[in-house]
Structures are given as structure tokens and as C-alpha cells.
Amino acid sequence: MKHLDILILSNGPGEISTWVRPVVQALRAQVSADQTLRISVVLSPCTNASGREAAMAAQIPGVDRVQGAAHFFPFLLWGKTAEPWDWWPNGVVLFLGGDQVYSVILGRRLGYRTVIYAEWEARWHRWVDGIACMTPGIVDAAPAPFRHKCQVIGDLMADVAPASDTLSDLRNTLNLQPGEVLVGIMPGSKANKLSVGLPFCLATAAALRRQYPQVRFVIPVAPLLTLESLAQFADAQHNPDTQLFEGTTTAELVVAPNALPSLRTADGLEVALWQRQPAYDLMSQFQLCLTTVGANTAELGSLGVPMIVLLPTQKLSAMKAWDGIPGLLANLPLVGDAFAKAINTVILRQIHKEGRLFAWPNLWAKAEIVPELLGPLSPQAVADQAADYLTQPHTLAAMRENLRAVRGPAGAARRLAEIVLDIAQDRP
Numbered sequence: 001m002k003h004l005d006i007l008i009l010s011n012g013p014g015e016i017s018t019w020v021r022p023v024v025q026a027l028r029a030q031v032s033a034d035q036t037l038r039i040s041v042v043l044s045p046c047t048n049a050s051g052r053e054a055a056m057a058a059q060i061p062g063v064d065r066v067q068g069a070a071h072f073f074p075f076l077l078w079g080k081t082a083e084p085w086d087w088w089p090n091g092v093v094l095f096l097g098g099d100q101v102y103s104v105i106l107g108r109r110l111g112y113r114t115v116i117y118a119e120w121e122a123r124w125h126r127w128v129d130g131i132a133c134m135t136p137g138i139v140d141a142a143p144a145p146f147r148h149k150c151q152v153i154g155d156l157m158a159d160v161a162p163a164s165d166t167l168s169d170l171r172n173t174l175n176l177q178p179g180e181v182l183v184g185i186m187p188g189s190k191a192n193k194l195s196v197g198l199p200f201c202l203a204t205a206a207a208l209r210r211q212y213p214q215v216r217f218v219i220p221v222a223p224l225l226t227l228e229s230l231a232q233f234a235d236a237q238h239n240p241d242t243q244l245f246e247g248t249t250t251a252e253l254v255v256a257p258n259a260l261p262s263l264r265t266a267d268g269l270e271v272a273l274w275q276r277q278p279a280y281d282l283m284s285q286f287q288l289c290l291t292t293v294g295a296n297t298a299e300l301g302s303l304g305v306p307m308i309v310l311l312p313t314q315k316l317s318a319m320k321a322w323d324g325i326p327g328l329l330a331n332l333p334l335v336g337d338a339f340a341k342a343i344n345t346v347i348l349r350q351i352h353k354e355g356r357l358f359a360w361p362n363l364w365a366k367a368e369i370v371p372e373l374l375g376p377l378s379p380q381a382v383a384d385q386a387a388d389y390l391t392q393p394h395t396l397a398a399m400r401e402n403l404r405a406v407r408g409p410a411g412a413a414r415r416l417a418e419i420v421l422d423i424a425q426d427r428p
Helices: 013-030 053-058 069-078 100-110 136-141 144-149 167-174 191-211 227-232 240-244 295-302 324-330 336-354 360-365 379-390 393-407 412-425
Strands: 003-010 036-043 065-067 091-095 113-118 130-133 150-152 181-186 215-220 252-254 262-264 270-274 288-291 307-312 372-375
Touching (some): 003 100, 013 295, 036 053, 091 412, 100 113, 113 412, 130 412, 181 295, 181 379, 191 215, 191 240, 191 307, 295 360, 295 393
Parallel strands (some): 003 036, 113 130, 215 270, 288 307
């Protein structure tokens, strides 16, 4: 088989960063020298999408072509891509996010074998050719006649790894001085998270610096988010949500030669902005990270980085990333904010009652191994907790060990690539 098409189906920014990227790398590493491999990424709609997913996927080395979510359903229903893509006779449809049934439909349409990566459960066992399972429980839950299709490969997110930068290189780039500690800030990538999350984190950072002066802060800027766009969420003239919290919440963008750009407040707080992607080399050096929920908690967890997960609820109308009918109502034009506030009030009551967890490491562990703070949070209270962690290295060390214990062994991407290429060769 000289020519092989791999069609990867995915959807959100987290899946692209933590699933698609390592799998593409693994496929390229394993393809034989006499084989031509073409990798196409097709995105389906996602309530957590930022609109930049197609550009993110296009920047992954080894991806040949990408189609955005806006063109998904014409492709699903009629096989028409926005650009007139051709398809080689031999190929595999690989599910890495979205709805698993999409892989079944498109595999039949293109005449390709199908492989799904099952994170929590697998469906359509009869109609797919291979199921790569995160855990043995997914295999056990499969109907007996189809268990032979299932293989446990582990968690793709465990393959997150730092790049080649050394600690000394990073310290020089950040101009870290002896005795200074690095705290990360990851307030999100979408507007509804940044409008609340960035001012809240700036206020928390200002309060933490007053208690722990040797701390330095850095934001790994989300892929394709411009510095100017990010800075607007820290500017009171552009973002009224800066008034939701006490303390320093407004800052200006500073770009100087021979230095990282930064956000600087009137009282001297400076938060460096790191744009190199992926930022795993930087993130691995965080002593602690203040983060919102999302795939970033999986990346931090896989790197063993202690974190405080923040879910401030001062603006309930900003929380719109629910699935199903609640998500549709919350994102309606004009009335969406009112629906979001009402829906979130009900949902948050249920969350408090059930003790629901959001951060990926806690979901893996089925216990709160990293703190999740949910409610009308105070920047000062969060700063107090962060300062306690920084002054108690044994507490941070224990959190790191717990994160390493639950993330599982690396190598899932390599094992998934082996399954895909083996199935591609095993034509009926």
C-alpha cells in the first residue's frame, strides 16, 4: 500500500492540543519509508470551540490539510469538502473528538477502515474496525462478540511532554533571578472565560505578590490569540468585567526590545506573555499554576504541575460551555445571557450538592487531588491559599506525586498509531 490517507476527525482546542498533535507525530514516526502518508484533519462543531481550531490544526507539523467546523455537515451528508479534496483508495478514518458516529458514516462514505479513540466509553462496536481504549473498563463494557476489536492504549494526554529547552535557557529568557519562583496563569482562550478569568487572575497575582514578593508570573498565551486581543480583557475601557473584583484588575500591554512582552499594572505588577507553542517546556517549570477548567488542566496534570483550578461565578452569564439543550439555549442571540444565568444557577446548585469535579486530574483520580474553587471567589482568598502552598514545599511535592500517579504511562499515541497502520494494512 504505497499511498495511505488518514482522516482525523476532531473538534475542540483541547483535543487538537492533547490528542491530535501527539498522534500525528506518532503516525509520521512510524510510517514506512516506501509509503506516502497524507493526514487530513476535519473538525466538527463544538460548544467549547474558540473559532481558531482550524488554524491550530494547520500549524501541527505533519498535517497536510485541514477543514474547519463550518463546512463539516456538507462533508458528512454529501461528502463535499469546502475545497475539492481528492481521496486515495486506501485510508483510515480516525476519531479523536466529536461524535463517534461521524467516523462510522464517513468511513462508509469513503470506503475506509475506522478506528476510534474511546476516552470514557465506546459505541458502534459492530461498525468500526478498531477501538483504542483509555482504560480496561471500556473493554469490559463492550459486547462480548466485539471485544477482540478493543485494545487498551492508555491516556493520550499522558504523552504531553516538554520541548527541548533547558531550565537555564528558560530562566534566561524570563530573566528569573536566584530565589524567584515561577507561577503560571492560564485564564482560558475564549472571550467568555478571559473576560472574567484574566481580571480575576491579575487581582489574585497582585495580592499574592504582596505576600510573597519573590514570585514571578507568566501567561502561556493560547494559540493564535493575539497579544492585543488578550490585553483588551485586562483593560477596563474594553472589558467592564474588570470591575467585578477587588484589587488590581486592569493592565496595559508592554512590548520592549530584548524582552518578553508583558501585561503591566499601575502598581508595578508585571506578567510575562509567552507565545511559543506548545508551551510544555515553560509549563513544566511552574511551581504552581492558577488556571481555569479545560484541557489545560490535563496538560498541567500530565506534566505534574501543581495547580489551583478557578471557577469564579461572579458573572454566571459568561458560563456557556454546557452540552446539549442547555448549551444551545445559553448561546442563543439576544436571550442567551439570560438563559445562561438561569441555567447556571440551577446547575451550580446541583454541582454543590453532588460534589461534581471539573479538572481532568481530579476526574482521572475520581477525587480532588488538586483544589477546585467554585463560587463568588475572592482574589485575596485565592492568593492566601497560593501563598500557603508556596511556603509549604512538601504540600506541592505531594500534589506533584499524586498527579504523576494518576496520569498513567506515556506511549498511548505510539500504540494508537500502530493500531491505525496495522488496520490500514489489514484490508478485507
